Amino acid sequence: MLSQQTIDVIQSTVPVLEVHGEAITRHFYQTLFTAHPELLNIFNHANQKQGRQQAALANMVYTAALHIDNLAAILPAVRQVAHKHRSLGIVPEQYAIVGTYLLQAIGDVLGEAATDEILAAWGDAYQVIADAFIGIEQDMYSEAANQTGGWDGFRTFKVAKKVQESELITSFYLIPEDGKSISSYKPGQYISIKIQPAGQEFTQIRQYTLSDAPGKPYYRISVKRESGGSDRPDGVISNYLHNHITEGSLVELSAPAGDFILDLEDPRPVVLLSGGAGITPMVSMLNTLVESDDQRSITFLHASPNGLSHAFRDHVDQLSQEHVNLNAHYCYTSPADSDLENELVYKRRYMDAAWLRQVIQEPDANYYLCGSVTFMRSVYAELLSIGVASDRIHYEFFGPKASLVPA
Ligand code: HEM
Secondary structure: OOOHHHHHHHHHHHHHHHHOHHHHHHHHHHHHHHHOHHHHHOOOHHHHHHOHHHHHHHHHHHHHHHOOOOHHHHHHHHHHHHHHHHHHOOOHHHHHHHHHHHHHHHHHHHHHHOOHHHHHHHHHHHHHHHHHHHHHHHHHHHHHHHOOOOOOOEEEEEEEEEEEOOOOEEEEEEEEOOOOOOOOOOOOOEEEEEEOOOOOOOOEEEEEEEOOOOOOOOEEEEEEOOOOEOOEOOOHHHHHHHHHOOOOOEEEEEOOEOOOOOOOOOOOOEEEEEEHHHHHHHHHHHHHHHHOOOOOOEEEEEEEOOOOOOOOHHHHHHHHHHOOOEEEEEEEOOOOHHHHHOOOEEEOOOOOHHHHHHHOOOOOOEEEEEOOHHHHHHHHHHHHHOOOOHHHEEEEOOOOOOOOOOO
């Protein structure tokens, strides 16, 4: 238990630390990786370069610190990160390392303003936050290892099949090399894949959503080849998977994780909205519903530049012919003439309120949303504008979390 005095010191210094947040976390990561270069095997180097991870960790520590006297209030956020940590294989000993360098960074950046009292209070608070994460993660490790077909850490899988789904997205069917069973998962969950590209010093870990219904002898991921731009380089791992991982290749996977999942207990209709590679959890959810002969109304809405970039279109078209409770519609920003022959295609820059009103026949539904941050911000705002309650909108970001509310 923290003393009231410690809690007061923490809560009064959070705003100061937030002002220096970026400098503290930049310094923290530099000193952390200099002293512990082995941690470069688990941190995403691209996120580091873009500063996205720095912001995510700092914000979480400050949010937790603000709620230090009632961590239960931020439990959903802690659990979400704990899923990611479990999937990455983070262990309790690493919390002590992170704590040491975080405190050192606070001291270095604040200089004389960081009194012994402030540093001691932050040391105690960090321990409370770390213990909360460690406890939840230990339960998650046990759960992953103890279920049928489950395992701890990383396990070797073989690429059984590679299928191109669109000009940019390719599916990989992964079966365990040991030939034993694999654990089930909930539609919407992801796995981590660990790879050491030839010639690179460190392993790299990435999360990819499982794109098929559970209950198969394989896991399927569907990976978009990430091309860079002026602000970022080409995706190292997605390109490596596309170019160098072939049928028969071996990769390391951790067990399924994640809390963006289809709620099958709630009998309401579902509306699945995706942009680009955000289609992967939606196809998993859709396949799960139709394969279990679930009779609820399903609306499947997907945004893509055009038919060439649109993955799984034939599959979803086929399902919508076979299942009267499924309505699929597509929103293309730059359709080819042939795309417009498909009556399901709507030409628009974004899914807008007028179209959403028209295609969603049963609005009293649960809404699942996945895609780029820009896509999600726009669709989220449009959904609110047509009267959808925010607690009915469930969403997943690829990469470190961001806010859906415009700054
Ligand atoms: C990811 C917070 C401890 C390694 C994250 C994220 C947050 C976070 C908010 C982003 C989650 C997302 O992507 O949505 C924290 C907090 C910690 C803590 C508050 C301490 C109380 C640790 C420790 C390690 C670690 C001890 C291991 C050395 C990572 C890694 C990622 C991550 C590798 C994924 C980042 C990436 O690859 O870009 N953490 N974390 N974290 N965390 Fe932690």
